[in-house]
Amino acid sequence: DTGVSQDPRHKITKRGQNVTFRCDPISEHNRLYWYRQTLGQGPEFLTYFQNEAQLEKSRLLSDRFSAERPKGSFSTLEIQRTEQGDSAMYLCASSLVGATNEQFFGPGTRLTVL
Amino acid sequence: AQSVTQPDIHITVSEGASLELRCNYSYGATPYLFWYVQSPGQGLQLLLKYFSGDTLVQGIKGFEAEFKRSQSSFNLRKPSVHWSDAAEYFCAVGRGNRDDKIIFGKGTRLHILP
Numbered sequence: 001d002t003g004v005s006q007d008p009r010h011k012i013t014k015r016g017q018n019v020t021f022r023c024d025p026i027s028e029h030n031r032l033y034w035y036r037q038t039l040g041q042g043p044e045f046l047t048y049f050q051n052e053a054q055l056e057k058s059r060l061l062s063d064r065f066s067a068e069r070p071k072g073s074f075s076t077l078e079i080q081r082t083e084q085g086d087s088a089m090y091l092c093a094s095s096l097v098g099a100t101n102e103q104f105f106g107p108g109t110r111l112t113v114l
Numbered sequence: 115a116q117s118v119t120q121p122d123i124h125i126t127v128s129e130g131a132s133l134e135l136r137c138n139y140s141y142g143a144t145p146y147l148f149w150y151v152q153s154p155g156q157g158l159q160l161l162l163k164y165f166s167g168d169t170l171v172q173g174i175k176g177f178e179a180e181f182k183r184s185q186s187s188f189n190l191r192k193p194s195v196h197w198s199d200a201a202e203y204f205c206a207v208g209r210g211n212r213d214d215k216i217i218f219g220k221g222t223r224l225h226i227l228p
Contacts, residue, residue, distance in 0.1 A: 102160050
C-alpha cells in the first residue's frame with residue numbers, strides 16, 4: 001500500500017504563470033478529493049471525483065482552476081494565471097466508497113506565487 | 115451549511131499531563147465527525163471518527179473523543195500526553211454521506227512542555 005502521492009511537493013512560480021499538480025490516489029480508491037490549506041487555517045474543500053466524474057465544486061474554485069480525473073485514477077489540478085492569493089498547500093485525498101469511510105491524505109503540494 | 119469551531123488556537127500542556135481539545139460543530143442532521151492530526155511536513159492522519167452508535171470513540175495513539183449531541187461538541191482527550199503528540203489537530207464534520215467532503219475547523223496547535 002503506497003498511499004496517496006502528490007507531485008510536485010513544492011512549486012514556486014511567478015504571478016500570471018500556469019501550474020499543474022498531480023495526485024495519485026490509493027489504487028483501489030474510487031473517490032478523490034482536492035483541498036486547499038492556507039497558513040493558520042484548516043483545509044478547505046475544493047472539489048471531488050467519483051471515478052472520472054466530478055461530483056461537486058466549491059465556490060472557492062474560480063474559473064482559473066480546473067481539475068480532471070480522465071481515467072478515474074490519477075487527477076490533475078491546474079491553476080491558470082496564478083495570483084499571489086493562490087499561495088497555499090494543495091492537498092489531495094482518496095477514499096473507497098462504502099468501505100473504510102476514511103479519506104487518506106497525501107503530503108500536499110506547497111505552491112508559492114511570487 | 116455545516117461548520118466547525120475550534121475555540122483554542124494554541125494549547126500548551128506538560129508531558130504526562132492530560133489533554134482536552136475542544137470542538138463544536140453546526141449541522142442540522144446527525145453529523146459524521148472526525149479528528150485529524152497534522153505534524154510538520156506530514157500529511158493529515160485520521161485519529162478517530164464518529165458515525166453512529168457509542169458516543170465515546172477510541173482512536174489511535176491513545177486518543178478518544180466523546181460526541182455530545184446536546185452540546186454540539188466532539189472534544190478530543192488523552193489521559194497522558196507524550197512529546198511526540200506536539201502537532202496541529204483538526205476537528206472536522208462531514209455531511210450525511212460518509213464519503214462526502216469534509217469541513218475542517220481552523221485547528222488547534224498543541225505544544226508540549228518537557
